[in-house]
Amino acid sequence: MLIRRTTLASAVAVATFGLLVAGPALADYAKPPEALLKVLKAPPPPMPSLDPTGQRLLLTTAQTYPSIARVAQPYLKLAGVRLEPKNRSRHDTAGGYGIPACVADFTLVDVAGGRSTTVTLPQGCAGGAQWSADGRHFVFQNAVDTSVQLWVGDAATGQVKQVPGVQLNPIFGNTVQWLGGGQNLLVKLVPANQGPAPSDGGVPTGPDAQESLGSSGESSTYEARDTLTSVHDEKLFAYYGASQLAVVDTIHGTVRPVGPVAIYNDVNAAPDGVHVLTESIKPPFSHAVTYQRFANDVAVLDTTTGRTSAIASLPLADRVPVHGVPEGPRGFDWRSTDPATLVYAEALDKGDWKVNVPHRDRVLMWKAPFTGKPVQIALTAQRFEGIAWSADPAVSFLYENDENRHWMQTRIVDVDQPRQEGRLLWDLSSDERYAAPGNFVFTRLANGAPVVRREGNHVFLRGQGASPQGDRPFLDRLDLGTLKSERLFRSSADAYEQFLGFSEAPGRFLTWHQSVIDPPNAFVRTLGAAEAGAKDGEARFASTATALTTLADPTPEVRQIKKQLVTYKRADGVDLSFTLYTPPGYKEGQRVPAILYAYPADFANAAQAGQVSGSQQTFTRLQPYRLMLLAGYAIIDNASFPIVGDPKSAYDTYLEQLEADAKAAVDKAVDMGVVDRNRIGVTGHSHGGLMTANLIAHTTLFKAGVATSGSYNKTFTPFGFQNERRSVWQAQDVYLKASPFFYADKIKLPLLLVHGEDDANPGTEPFQSRKLYQAIRGNGGTTRLVMLPNEPHWYTALESNEQLVAEMLNWFDTYVKNAK
DSSP, X not given: XXXXXXXHHHHXXXXXXXXXXXXXXXXXXXXXXHHHHHHHXXXXXXXXXXXXXXXXXXXXXXXXXXXXXXXXXXXXXXTTEEEETTTTEESSOTTSSSOOOOEEEEXXXXXXXXXXXXXXXXXXXXXXXEEOTTSSEEEEEEEOSSOEEEEEEETTTOOEEEOTTOOBOOXXXXXXXXXXXXXXXXXXXXXXXXXXXXXXXXSOOSOOXXXXXXXXXXXXXXXXXXXXXXXXXXXXXXXXXXXXEEEEETTTOOEEEOSOOBEEEEEEEOTTSSEEEEEEEOXXXXXXXXXXXXXXXXXXXXXXXXOEXXXXXXXXXXXXXXTOOOSXXXXXXXXXXXXSEEEEEEESSTTOTTSOOSOSEEEEEEETXXXXXXXXXXXXXXXXXXXXXXXXXXXXXXXXXXXXXXXXXXXXXXXXXXXXXXXXXXXXXXXXXXXXXXXXXXXXXXXXXXXXXXXXXXEEEEEOOOOTTOOOOEEEEEETTTOOEXXXXXXXXXXXXXXXXXXXXXXXXXXXXXXXXXXXXXXXXXXXXXXXXXXXXXXXXXXXXXXXXXXXXXXXXXXXXXXXXXXXXXXXXXXXXXXXXXXXXXXTTOOEEEXXXXXXXXESSXXXXXXXXXXXXXXXXXXXXXXXXXXXXXXXXXXXXXXXXXXXXXXXXXXXXXXXXXXXXXXXXXXXXOEEXXXXXXXXXXXXXXXXXXXXXXXXXXXXXXXXXXXXXXXXXXXXXXXXXXXXXXXXXXXXXXXXXXXXXXXXXXXXXEEETTOOSTTOOTHHHHHHHHHHHHTTOOEEEEEETTOOSSXXXXXXXXXXXXXXXXXXXXXXXXXX
């Protein structure tokens, strides 16, 4: 029996008797108590973006939750994208996990003087802003009822204006980008005079037929999402996917079409602001995979002449090995230090990590006008991951990744001297946190091309600064001669302060500072002289800080919540950690009900699995499950749940490790004297939902569980899940053992299942929750299924999140806090 929507009062009555009866079919959405609702609806902190010159900071505040009326707008499902045909806006984010958030507020802050300017936004749904290379302007998209508009902002005044006559087509992204360092933009437009969309008259024109003629080759579970299902779908995909490229002059408002109309997937402007790399999708269209795997033509368009140069013609890639890459040219990008030079890779192992070869990839470079032949500039023993360019053409940083060992290498190379091997800079596990060197700090050349920031023989690195005490973000300076780093800045131990970017003034940089009680705010720091005797990991340079912004706390009542980082060990010696939150008014020695939240992660070895991540010093914000704190629960948050082992076979012991992770966390929380062992619930989302169902089925550590948007029968993801690379036919026992559906007869503890009815995340389709609910119900278990209308993998609408919190609170109150 499926109860789609019930009132909270009905849910209480049902839960009291431990069984399910049909509730009102058309009842309103439930709401949690006002204290929780107020915090749920509070605005999030803004996101900071420093302009490329370091003169102005843009603060972007997103809308917290749209209404269900917004989420329920009609849309089309077209080969991996969700499109609202009325105005051609995206109905989902690039990852397909929910409606893109509208911007609620833009604020410009002058770094030198601290003056703030609020930008008056147009009616509609504004998107995020993109800075021009000179920092004088920013652009953003704005979705209105019948189109997606283009708007330009003046950074000095905060005034914004619409570019008239521009109707953007954002279906595949890369919709708007700056051309060179000037005032021009490259945009994707809805083609002029396109006519009405294809219609099938509301009547099917034929069946959905697919065919495989015996050719071998894997196809990953995660390549299929909202795939095409008919000839009519193909026509709609071609119609809505078609774009006209155009050059927009942001000063004069002129729009100049360039090149032919095509289904442009990726477009990428060269540093010279003239050449544009285009990847255009071509038929026939597959019904088995999404548009990212469709056949496409790669070409370079000259925006001054309209002439194109063919680069590659790539076939449909519907047989790519799991965790592999397609054969043929891939990963096209521009060299930042040349006007128009392409760099790309080709697999030498058929794109299959299971093939043993001396080199997996070769890297090639091809200069405009693309009449000669590409030049090989590198061979990589492992998979090529890209190049970070510096302004010096002789100094670049080449990355490669060993998928089998979770291992990364970075070399300093001169791509113009390909016979030179280059110098090894970093060689470490990709799971490594404590010794992670950080990421390069980038700047922009005058033409807008990104390069690694360099001063003399030094480059700069920013990182999370993971440590056994939690994250302490840092800024380092790396000497390219000695390959040694010195620490310029490290967040204090009682705060969480991240590097944002360098100011235009020498020796000054911006940070984003927060603490448990202080909301995020921007600070300007000035480096002082080097100090002798700095401790390991600490900064050698003193710095003074001045507040640039003074943003207020939207939920002061949350500051009563306390949290601490807790470390402990698994039975086999693996180091683990969680953050323990205690509810407002908690008194030491008091035992309270608790909820454990986790998301299992995969590691190649135990050394990295046990490293602490996150910080207890961040400004406390309450996600839906954390709102239970306001109802008197402790939260055992982000508990470490590592699955450790060779990536080729780690899931052979998935269930055993899951149980060991849970037991270690519960025992530690109880031993601390905070948590009542007899009143603990568990919850998790997606892969964490699978974890929750398995812990309810196989352990007695918890009184009840809430699993959201999980995948409970792994045989329906037969070509891999998470980091499991074997198919169900190669590791049938592994798939069955990981699937709580096959243990539904053992699920006697109460389990609430919540799922979005429009979940398109491959592997967590809505039927997964429906089938597990039916299996538990049929075996006499205590369960409840809540399907949230119109919601994808992550729940977007305010009403849906209110329902989720109300359901979770009622379930845990009934079966955990007040359990008999």
